[in-house]
Amino acid sequence: MITPQKALDREARAEYNITITVTDLGTPRLKTQLNITVLVSDVNDNAPAFSQSSYTLFVPENNSPALHIGSVSATDRDSGANAQVTYSLLPPRDPHLPLASLVSINADNGQLFALRSLDFEALRAFEFRVGAADRGSPALRSEALVRVAVLDDNDNPPFVLYPPQNGSAPCTELLPRAAEAGYLVSKVVAVDGDSGQNAWLSFQLLKATEPGLFSVWPHNGEVRTARPLGERDAARHRLVVLVRDSGEPALSASVTLHVLLVDGFSQPYLPPPEAAPAQAQADSLTVYLVVALAAVSSLFLFSVLLFVAVRLCRRDRAASGGRCSVPEGRFPGHLVDVSGAGTLSQSYQYEVCLTGGSGTSEFKFLKPVIPNFQSQGTGRNSEENPMF
Structure with a gap:
């Protein structure tokens, strides 16, 4: 009877070669040898093990559906059915993450295919857990963390915050005629929904009523005077500023600025041409009211003097x-002379x-x-x- 001296571990040694020698008690002694091979049978005592405890995968923004974004891998040291591994997605820890609509996994090989196009501005990264289970009885399981990072694509043009372009009346900047070269007139403020290089913005003066009078700083959007103002410069100016990102291909947006030259900030704001008739009508009505008030006041004063x-x-x-x-x-000497001699x-x-x-x-x-x-x-x- 052959009995092991210690517990056998198939994963440590799956086969033993034993030589048995039988000797009699005669003289001379005779012996016989027998070689026995012992195979250690497998039991499901090992759970699947992932090659990494966590995985980081990258997927480009605006990807095509069913795109292969990566795979996970797990092995089992057992044999046979005990070593066969199947993969699955585990419920996400964030209950608001729609994992079932984002990714899927191949149960046989652990490959991961994004189910829909991903938007960097809506979801920049998400993570979930995958499980690996063998086919033993009972089955043993293990899990790993997978993090998916969405790579930004330059799909958002710059958005201008100032000056606002959706108002009913254009925003007008006041510029004193005494301003020297380098005077800060206004600043174009813009943002980009992308990130990294795709969100780096540059500014450029595209059009101007009078070229050479204004300049735009390319890195911060400041609009400044390029030279001192003169008396011959027009009172109204219209500037078109181009805002461009640094993506490939670059996207851009334009904004219009209106500049009004004044003698000083104490000078009242000049109305636009379309408001001139209404202003003139209002001024005429004001004159009529002043004249009527003066007439009533004079009549009242005359009545008081007459009463006194x-x-x-x-x-x-x-x-x-x-x-x-x-x-x-x-x-008064304006009576008519009854004698016919004319005025007195x-x-x-x-x-x-x-x-x-x-x-x-x-x-x-x-x-x-x-x-x-x-x-x-x-x-x-x-x-x-x-x-x-």
Whole structure:
């Protein structure tokens, strides 16, 4: 009977060659030798082992579906069915990761085919676990981590943040005429959704109303004056700036800047040409309102003065007891001469006599005080022509 002296390990030694010698007790002793080969049978005592504990795979952005992105490999030290390995995707630790729609694995050889086109801007990288199991009974399993990195493709043009291009009115930059060369007028701000070299931006002045007056710094988008301003420079300028990335092929976008030259920042902003009629109408309405207000104010002031004059006249009449008072003021000399001699060249004075003792303001009589014109030779005095 042959018994092992220790536990056998097929993975350490699968075969033993034993020589058995049989000797009798005679003289001389005779012996016989027998060679026996012992094969150690396999039991499923080894789990599959991956060649790496983790894998990093790279897939280009905008890849075609069913693209082979890499593979994993595991081996089993057992034999037969115990060494046959099958692969599978394990549930992701992130429940929001749609792993079943991203990748699949070949159960027989461990190859991984992206199921759909990947977008770097939406999903830059993701990771999951793969499992390897043998066909033993019971089956033994192991797992490995797989990380997939999406490589960026230059599929996004630059996006301009300032000046905004979707507004109803263009953004206008004010530039004083006293500005020297190198004066900062504005700055174009842009971003790119790509990464790395595909997101490196450069700026270029594409068009200008007056070439040579403005320049754009290529690395930061600053718009500056290239020379001092002169009186002959136009008041309005339109600049077109080109923004380009460094991808292959390069993508670009353009932006329009409007620059208005002013004498100083205290100068009011000039309206655009399309707003001029509305502004003129508003100015005319303002003038009408000012004139109307002035007329109303004048009428009110005249009414107040008339009221004060009447009150003073009544007070003076009460104090004088109805005596006649002769005002010193004169009426305007634009009355028509009844004698047919044309307009009067001299002013007239009137003597006003008021009745006393009564509370009314009735006139007693009113007669003109007419100077004696010697040159006319009429010889009539003013008392012959009483008015009342």
